[in-house]
Amino acid sequence: MICEDCKVHVCYKCVIVGHQNHNIKNQPDFEQELRLKVNNLVQRCAAKKTELEKNIQNVEVQRHEVFTAVQKLLNDVSQAYSIKAKELEENHRNLIEQIDRVKRSFDDDLNVLKSKDRQRIKSMCSSITLVANDRLGRLETDSLSAHTLLCEELDAMLKEATDHTSAAAITKKAQEKRFKLADDTRLDLGSISSDPKLQVIQCVDLRGQMVGMTPYSDDSVAIGYSSVHGIDIIDSAGTKGQYPNIPSNMKCYDLVFQQDRSLCISTGSKEAHIYSPNGARKSTIHIKNNRCFNLRLNRSPSDEILIANNDNKVYIYDPTGSTLKHTLPTKHNKTFQVSATRSGLIITSSKYFDTNPNVVTVYDRAGNAGESLQAPNGVLLYAAVDEQDSVYVASVDLNNGHLVIRLYDLDGLNLNERVEFNALNLTLEHQVCYLVSISQDMLAFACRKKLYFIKVTL
Template structure:
């Protein structure tokens, strides 16, 4: 009973962290005490916070500059510990007295009564334990020693057997893991080969459709030009004959009328092209995409009609007629003088000139169709005293979230209409980059190689911590529709996190590319930017690390950045050091290849501070897509909303 009382007393002075007796007991503001060494080890994990959270009740205790060393010692626990040591000494004396029988003083209890399970003295046995099976203490100790030695020997044998089983199980587990990893690799290789086959099939089909479009469109253009030319010739001949009908016929007039009539007859004999266009119409109406069956590794084929051979011959046939010239209306002077011969000579020159003008106009229209305008909708300037802009995330179709790094705590929301309010409070600390997850959760990147996920809805002041490998910079993050978190920090890799695991689920190597920014499509294609790391590049990677298109800046003072819109189109922004000129180019993805779609006209930005890059001043430039026609850009001290041409 006394031993149990001592044990209960000692439990009151156990550290809740190491479960041992308190050593150098230190008191938190909530009243719980811990070993000072345990608290110091615990504080090293949370060195970026200005407080410590009690592991028992989760209440916080503010820390000063000395951290745990500045906390108050628990002097009461120290005093009670000394008292308990004194009680222990007294207990040892009591244990010595317990060897004597309490009923018969000075008589040792050296007989063990098995039915009663207690030690008794000889007088007790004579008085009340006769007939019970007893053993002398020495005999009992000998039996226990023999049993102990046998159990120890058996334990060693059994332990050796289990260690062998453990080694065998570990080996087989590693063999299984290696075998399954090999199978996964084979599956990925087979999948990549089939994807490559399908991509090649897709490119061939698209190329065939493009050829059909080009050839059929060219045929109809030729038909249109030819019909326009014939109509123009007929109209001119009719005008000439009508004009000549009211004039007296002299020799020159008779020759002119004769030539005009011959020209009109030739024009009227021109074929109307019904026969030559019938087959083209049939092809145009019968062009179909026929998907391949589920059992075939192919997308399908382009079907040109009932007779593919004849259709292919028609669309690949060279038009012997060429581009038709446009007949012009002769000037009034030709009608007045009646110089028909001169008119016939100048007609060919006019047609060639008009043909050149049409080609030039067509080229101008093509250039115009590949260039669109942009318009700055709203600009928000942040003067030098208000801090630099770090990180930019699209909150909705008309709102963004911005951070300020070490200049200001927390982050703010800004809308297209000009409204602003605080999005995360100062308790989250410095914000070097920001991204959004579902369920009202927000990712905040800190200085160094870590970032935190905060629950914006509940307003929690503490976040789940994630970390990348050390790089000496800070982390830039983005997310996809599956709540995967993509993080880069100037190292040649992309870290992909998911769920509550603080370590990367996957690490995608990027070779010689050291990304500083990243964005992701809905299909998991990753687009990275090295920012102001020269040469500045925008590079496409798939989830297995295969490299696609890489857009490289033309010189060391030019930087390229990228964002992805909701249609999975890639918008690349090009800026120049010490400049306020912005160039935007939009690309569409074909697999991991970027195909240029449209170039937007240069936009002159009005900046509080020109875009700069140096050893001390990193080029701060962020771009995000709010809608397919609206982007937001953050530079060092400016937030700009830009409307793109449709």
């Protein structure tokens, strides 16, 4: 027999004398349990070995991806060097030619001086000769111009988790590295980016509940409110002012400035007004809208006015607002925001119904759509296009107050994720939020009575 508690062989006498109330097992039963335990460990070892071998293979796959990403960086640097080297060679050649021209010009000027002096000498000699010979000749001159036992120990080792994520995380970081070309006027080739990140540089308390926002300059935004009149202009330093060139009793439910600084304002669910820079009303856009949803506005790079009214279509007007150029049908019943790229693509934030997830979708002017980005339930999506046609998408989780912004590149009508930035913990109290790109390295995000200026590092 075996005393399982003491891990020793015992006889009946031993059980009575020293092992009462212990867990005593027949040796065959104990051996069978031990055999089963060992067999289980053998199977788990084999499975763990297979898992670890696969993980090793995955590490090598990730190593290849890392090398590919690093090689791309090298190729980008080499290409930039080649371009700059050619430019420098051309610039060097031009400078040499310019210097040669300068040299020739000086040489010509010196020759003129020399010629003049020689001419003077000649004239002097001629004159002295003439004088000496009592004759006066003629004078002539010229001129010129810078990325228990062994089983327990083995069991403990088998329970240790396998790291499946670090290699992929390293690959992701490598793939997020970008080569940033220096300004053309600088000698530096550029630099390898640090880890992409977002930083809130300014939080501003708003005087009302924000319902509309648009860029005003590369350092400021214009805000419209549902609860108070007027439009606020707020910059990244937190400085506030009011836009003067609209009626003082007007509520602005959304807005967009055009290239000539004309202002298009949503006045509710059925009309948008366009005002000239001096405050004169230029035109009124009328929308047939059976929904109690304020019109949402934006503009295309060619100054077309884009309108969403929480329906399954987007309206595209000419810059004057007088002509409806196109009505774009959308796949989703509730399209609540719209923006456009330089190439004419339309990007919408929508949902099928109130209970469905938010989606972001890219359309062409013919109504063809790419694959939508879809948020988890309870998460809202807001898209913004920057001046390079990159697309920022904000995921707003009202339950935990997290804002996660991702940067996407356009691939036809699809969006390919380039970077997922660090999550930001903000005061998120309302479903009405807004994201705009105001410069290449600055975003503005507003939610209810808070406005955040966010610095982008790529």
